[in-house]
Amino acid sequence: MIRRAHDEEPTIGFQDMGLSRTMLKALAEARYKRPSPIQAAFIPEALDGRDVLGQARTGTGKTAAFGIPLIEMLEPRTRGPQAIILAPTRELTQQIVGELKKLSLGRDVSICGTFGGEPIERQIRALQRGVDLVVGTPGRVLDHLERRTLYLGDIVHVVLDEADRMLDIGFRPDIERVLRKLPEPRQTLLLSATISSDVRKLAYRYMYQPVEVNLSADEPSVERIAQYYIPVAHDRKIELLQHLLRRDRPRQCIIFTRTKRGADRLAERLKRTVPGVSTIHGDLPQSTRDKVMRGFREGQVTVLVATDVVGRGIDVEGISHVVNYDIPDDPENYLHRIGRTGRMGKDGVAYLFVGPDQGEPLTAIENLINKVIPAHHVEGFAPARETRGPSVRELYNTASSQGLDMAVR
Numbered sequence: 001m002i003r004r005a006h007d008e009e010p011t012i013g014f015q016d017m018g019l020s021r022t023m024l025k026a027l028a029e030a031r032y033k034r035p036s037p038i039q040a041a042f043i044p045e046a047l048d049g050r051d052v053l054g055q056a057r058t059g060t061g062k063t064a065a066f067g068i069p070l071i072e073m074l075e076p077r078t079r080g081p082q083a084i085i086l087a088p089t090r091e092l093t094q095q096i097v098g099e100l101k102k103l104s105l106g107r108d109v110s111i112c113g114t115f116g117g118e119p120i121e122r123q124i125r126a127l128q129r130g131v132d133l134v135v136g137t138p139g140r141v142l143d144h145l146e147r148r149t150l151y152l153g154d155i156v157h158v159v160l161d162e163a164d165r166m167l168d169i170g171f172r173p174d175i176e177r178v179l180r181k182l183p184e185p186r187q188t189l190l191l192s193a194t195i196s197s198d199v200r201k202l203a204y205r206y207m208y209q210p211v212e213v214n215l216s217a218d219e220p221s222v223e224r225i226a227q228y229y230i231p232v233a234h235d236r237k238i239e240l241l242q243h244l245l246r247r248d249r250p251r252q253c254i255i256f257t258r259t260k261r262g263a264d265r266l267a268e269r270l271k272r273t274v275p276g277v278s279t280i281h282g283d284l285p286q287s288t289r290d291k292v293m294r295g296f297r298e299g300q301v302t303v304l305v306a307t308d309v310v311g312r313g314i315d316v317e318g319i320s321h322v323v324n325y326d327i328p329d330d331p332e333n334y335l336h337r338i339g340r341t342g343r344m345g346k347d348g349v350a351y352l353f354v355g356p357d358q359g360e361p362l363t364a365i366e367n368l369i370n371k372v373i374p375a376h377h378v379e380g381f382a383p384a385r386e387t388r389g390p391s392v393r394e395l396y397n398t399a400s401s402q403g404l405d406m407a408v409r
């Protein structure tokens with residue numbers, strides 16, 4: 001079953017795409033009757049030879065969206081593979097190989113998957129037998145390049161699948177190293193569940209005038225997210241967070257901190273009183289991050305403490321709350337952070353903790369989103385150990401304009 005990216009049935013059929021009879025037969029055999037929306041939009045552009053940047057999640061038929069054109073564009077066997085597909089995990093690599101095999105039914109196409117966690121010798125032997133399409137995780141592909149067991153001189157197509165996830169788990173340097181080794185001109189196809197600014201940067205650097213296929217019907221709508229700022233003294237933030245978690249009982253929640261150490265410290269403190277807490281940031285080994293993300297996707301982890309770099313690419317439907325525990329350094333990050341909730345048409349809440357000296361960054365965020373974020377005063381919770389004077393916000397603004405640090409203490 002494929003999950004449609006939007007409700008409209010695409011009017012274009014596989015038979016309208018100029019596909020070969022062999023491909024149409026393979027599709028019929030796979031029981032793919034109609035292209036999914038991402039396929040309807042992506043395949044014609046890719047067949048035209050253009051670079052395509054596609055927004056699509058697993059389950060939307062994204063593998064066939066790039067697999068069909070790749071197979072259709074294959075030339076008779078060359079010395080090395082003609083296309084390389086980079087994917088974040090071993091599991092996804094294997095899935096892609098399976099799907100490509102299904103799509104190449106009726107032709108002599110050799111496909112090789114290469115990933116860590118399996119002896120490299122077997123994969124080397126497979127590569128030596130001659131392959132048309134190679135699918136691999138960036139680390140293992142680099143390993144082959146260093147051993148000179150993978151020849152990239154014949155590559156004309158490269159696919160970056162789940163680009164956001166690859167960046168999340170820290171593959172950027174490896175991806176770039178592979179991309180720099182590929183011959184030009186070539187076609188670059190990029191697929192990503194979210195087109196974050198990191199993904200965009202990668203696209204601009206390595207793609208040539210990419211067409212963007214953006215099925216934004218299920219994009220997070222910022223309008224759907226209730227946003228509040230909560231005034232709080234720095235030394236009361238943990239208490240405020242615990243109070244909110246008890247009060248709101250979020251289905252799933254991401255809490256953003258500014259630093260990795262801050263994330264670790266906060267997670268440790270929360271674990272003492274809150275169940276289902278975990279943390280994710282760039283210093284953790286990939287295996288740990290994968291495990292944490294799996295736990296979050298499957299729902300065992302309900303409160304995830306994250307830093308911006310890792311957290312903002314997270315695409316999990318159950319997220320009901322985003323807490324900006326530390327105000328983001330860059331107002332743009334605020335948008336990335338709160339976009340983790342309100343997905344797939346669901347409502348979300350985003351809280352922004354604002355310290356007495358943070359009137360300015362709050363205003364910078366409001367300017368960026370072009371709206372005033374209302375204050376939320378939490379009943380039964382004092383924003384500072386002792387508050388006095390008119391509104392806390394007024395105090396903050398005066399404090400920051402006068403350079404006073406902790407006016408509400």
Ligand code: AMP
Pocket residue numbers: 001002031032033034035036039057058059060061062063064099
């Ligand atoms: P993917 O998003 O690539 O992980 O694909 C999700 C599932 O949908 C896979 O099991 C595919 O085999 C299947 N699929 C892909 N395209 C179609 C289609 N046009 N019609 C029916 N099933 C499809």
